[in-house]
Amino acid sequence: xxxxxxxxxxxxxxxxxxxxxxxxxxxxxxxxxxxxxxxxxxxxxxxxxxxxxxxxxxxxxxxxxxxxxxxxxxxxxxxxxxxxxxxxxxxxxxxxxxxxxxxxxxxxxxxxxxxxxxxxxxxxxxxxxxxxxxxxxxxxxxxxxxxxxxxxxxxxxxxxxxxxxxxxxxxxxxxxxxxxxxxxxxxxxxxxxxxxxxxxxxxxxxxxxxxxxxxxxxxxxxxxxxxxxxxxxxxxxxxxxxxxxxxxxxxxxxxxxxxxxxxxxxxxxxxxxxxxxxxxxxxxxxxxxxxxxxxxxxxxxxxxxxxxxxxxxxxxxxxxxxxxxxxxxxxxxxxxxxxxxxxxxxxxxxxxxxxxxxxxxxxxxxxxxxxxxxxxxxxxxxxxxxxxxxxxxxxxxxxxxxxxxxxxxxxxxxxxxxxxxxxxxxxxxxxxxxxxxxxxxxxxxxxxxxxxxxxxxxxxxxxxxxxxxxxxxxxxxxxxxxxxxxxxxxxxxxxxxxxxxxxxxxxxxxxxxxxxxxxxxxxxxxxxxxxxxxxxxxxxxxxxxxxxxxxxxxxxxxxxxx
Numbered sequence: 244x245x246x247x248x249x250x251x252x253x254x255x256x257x258x259x260x261x262x263x264x265x266x267x268x269x270x271x272x273x274x275x276x277x278x279x280x281x282x283x284x285x286x287x288x289x290x291x292x293x294x295x296x297x298x299x300x301x302x303x304x305x306x307x308x309x310x311x312x313x314x315x316x317x318x319x320x321x322x323x324x325x326x327x328x329x330x331x332x333x334x335x336x337x338x339x340x341x342x343x344x345x346x347x348x349x350x351x352x353x354x355x356x357x358x359x360x361x362x363x364x365x366x367x368x369x370x371x372x373x374x375x376x377x378x379x380x381x382x383x384x385x386x387x388x389x390x391x392x393x394x395x396x397x398x399x400x401x402x403x404x405x406x407x408x409x410x411x412x413x414x415x416x417x418x419x420x421x422x423x424x425x426x427x428x429x430x431x432x433x434x435x436x437x438x439x440x441x442x443x444x445x446x447x448x449x450x451x452x453x454x455x456x457x458x459x460x461x462x463x464x465x466x467x468x469x470x471x472x473x474x475x476x477x478x479x480x481x482x483x484x485x486x487x488x489x490x491x492x493x494x495x496x497x498x499x500x501x502x503x504x505x506x507x508x509x510x511x512x513x514x515x516x517x518x519x520x521x522x523x524x525x526x527x528x529x530x531x532x533x534x535x536x537x538x539x540x541x542x543x544x545x546x547x548x549x550x551x552x553x554x555x556x557x558x559x560x561x562x563x564x565x566x567x568x569x570x571x572x573x574x575x576x577x578x579x580x581x582x583x584x585x586x587x588x589x590x591x592x593x594x595x596x597x598x599x600x601x602x603x604x605x606x607x608x609x610x611x612x613x614x615x616x617x618x619x620x621x622x623x624x625x626x627x628x629x630x631x632x633x634x635x636x637x638x639x640x641x642x643x644x645x646x647x648x649x650x651x652x653x654x655x656x657x658x659x660x661x662x663x664x665x666x667x668x669x670x671x672x673x674x675x676x677x678x679x680x681x682x683x684x685x686x687x688x689x690x691x692x693x694x695x696x697x698x699x700x701x702x703x704x705x706x707x708x709x710x711x712x713x714x715x716x717x718x719x720x721x722x723x724x725x726x727x728x729x730x731x732x733x734x735x736x737x738x739x740x741x742x743x744x745x746x747x748x749x750x751x752x753x754x755x756x757x758x759x760x761x762x763x764x765x766x767x768x769x770x771x772x773x774x775x776x777x778x779x780x781x782x783x784x785x786x787x788x789x790x791x792x793x794x795x796x797x798x799x800x801x802x803x804x805x
Contacts, residue, residue: 244726245285245365245696246330247310252302253287253337254280255748259759266741267722270730270759271770276746277757278730282367282700285309285728288335289365290357295341305337315693316363325350331364333357367698368685376681377669379654386634386653389688390610392603399599399649406592406643413585416578423575430572437565440550444559447547454540467527475520482520485513593643600650607651608636614687621683626713627676629661674705682714686721697721698728703736711735715795720802734774734788738795743767767792 250259255277272278287293288307298305313320313331320327327348335357337343345352347360387396456463475482492509496502551557556564574581611634618632637652639645656665659676672680682702689697699718706714715736721727722741731737745766748757762770771788772780 244312245309245728246312248281248285248288249306249308250281250284251306252299253284253297253305253307254299255755255757256280256284256759257299257756259757261744261759262761263726263728264742265722265726267719267739268726268728268742268744269737269740270728270744270746271732271737271774272746273748274732276748277759278746279700280757281746281759282698282728282730285365285698286367287337288333288357289361290345290354290359292354293335293337293341293343295337295339298337298339303339306334307337308332308334311364312695315695316360319360319363320347323347323350323352323356325352333360362694364694365696365698366685366689366692366694368681368700368702376655376677376684377672379667379669382634382655383648383651383653385655385684386607386610386614389614389691390606391691392606392610395599395603395606396649399596399603399645400647402592402596402599403645403647406589406596409585409589409592413582413589416574416582416585423578427572427575430568430575434565434568434572437550437561437568440546442547442550442558442562442565444562447544447558450540450544450547454537454544457537457540464527467523471520471523471527474516474523482513482516485509485516489513596643596645597650600645603649604636604651607649607653611636611653617687618680618683621686621717622679624713625679625683625717626710627659627679629659631658631665633657633665635665675707675710676705678702678704678706679710679714682717686717689721689725694725696726696728700730701732702729703731703733706733715739716798716802719799723803732774734771734791737767737771737774738791739799740767743770745770764792 244265245263247263248259248261250256250261252258259281261281270278270281283291283297284307287297288309309332311331311333313327313329316327316331320331325347332346332348334346335343336345343354345354345357347357352360387393472480474480489506489509492502492506496506547558550561554561554564615633619630622630622632633656635654635656639650639652644650655668657668657671657680658665659671659673663671668677668680682699685697685699702718703711703714711733712735715733716739718727718729718736719739729736729740737743743762743766744759745762746757746759748755750756760766768785768788769780771791772784775788776784
């Protein structure tokens with residue numbers, strides 16, 4: 244429930260604080276006084292798109308703050324890491340540049356998060372909803388919402404998604420024979436070229452290392468020969484010197500035992516020199532440099548580089564591309580066989596879709612009969628005694644007999660007057676009838692909707708007289724289970740209010756100011772009299788308004804006792 248609303252520098256409202264109550268809250272005032280601005284402010288604080296034009300001229304920013312009961316929002320709060328105790332405080336600042344920031348219980352959130360939260364808090368029926376009712380593409384959504392067919396829809400859509408995937412796969416196999424031959428030839432050429440190259444991951448690095456070795460073969464051989472001469476092969480080499488040192492250190496160790504460890508260390512040096520000399524000699528003897536090998540290396544590296552440039556891929560990527568080419572060629576060569584297999588799968592999947600669509604249709608048929616009964620009851624209570632309302636089903640005609648929504652085309656049809664045939668709402672319903680149909684649907688849907696606050700912005704469009712009285716009674720009946728906020732011009736509706744707020748505007752120093760004030764009994768009498776007769780208030784019109792309020796109180800008591 245919406246408990247309080249604070250508006251600051253929004254359009255012509257400089258500042259307003261409204262304390263709402265449970266039951267039916269009515270807002271009245273002259274045309275242009277700012278009634279719908281209050282509704283716009285509620286929409287803004289709940290994540291609707293805003294623009295800088297919403298900010299009062301001359302102000303740096305606008306602010307809307309709303310206080311709700313947190314009941315029903317626990318899962319959203321937990322999911323978004325927000326804590327709320329007794330109150331859920333939602334705030335939105337709107338800058339003069341059109342930028343805004345939002346907070347819930349002091350925690351920054353996005354406008355998208357606010358819109359998600361709004362789905363738990365408020366259902367706003369605006370003046371455009373009646374026109375939406377004439378859009379028959381939305382009728383199926385209304386029926387599914389009423390019938391709560393989500394499980395059957397999800398089951399169908401899972402099968403439908405599989406069907407569409409098979410369709411796309413089957414279509415990918417379709418190409419004309421000339422294109423098929425052209426692509427096959429291209430793939431065969433690429434496969435042959437890459438297979439002939441006998442690619443191997445890491446080969447290029449190995450070849451480059453060997454080539455670098457060959458390029459420096461003469462310098463390498465010369466360096467090894469010099470090293471071997473100094474270590475082992477020369478007349479005065481390191482190995483011979485160490486052997487002489489071993490002889491003399493051993494003699495010394497025979498005299499002084501403390502030199503045994505030093506003698507062993509010198510012997511180890513001799514062994515190490517012999518070992519490294521042997522390894523260097525083996526490496527030197529294994530060197531086999533030839534111009535022919537170098538030419539082969541250069542030729543192979545040139546081939547690898549050319550393939551990499553041509554295909555724009557590295558060694559590993561070329562091997563992967565080769566596999567992809569083989570797979571594509573197989574797909575083309577065996578397309579007929581795979582196509583036949585996919586055709587069979589498509590037929591089987593089509594049948595599964597039709598079965599699920601039929602189950603969904605049955606759910607919708609059950610919901611439609613209930614919706615028809617409820618709507619007729621609601622509309623007759625709204626002064627449409629001869630109304631007939633029906634849900635018309637027709638199948639999806641184009642192959643395969645279903646689409647993403649199932650196998651049904653649904654539209655609402657009605658007859659407002661006795662003796663008239665059922666017809667499309669868009670062609671039959673007047674503005675006042677559209678308003679009542681939407682009110683009836685809102686009331687029917689509200690029974691299954693956990694949202695506790697319903698807002699109606701000028702639900703009375705095209706309604707007057709007894710019909711207006713019935714609309715007021717219906718709004719009050721809805722308000723027995725939900726909080727209802729209603730912007731209206733009709734005294735019949737205003738008289739049914741539990742709380743009545745007057746919105747008026749005045750000019751001061753060349754600026755327009757709008758104020759919102761709750762009305763006591765006397766104020767309500769004056770406002771009802773104004774709604775009936777304008778500014779010409781008389782004792783008779785005031786007495787009539789007082790009598791209307793008294794009659795409304797008696798009527799409300801009777802509705803509560805039902």
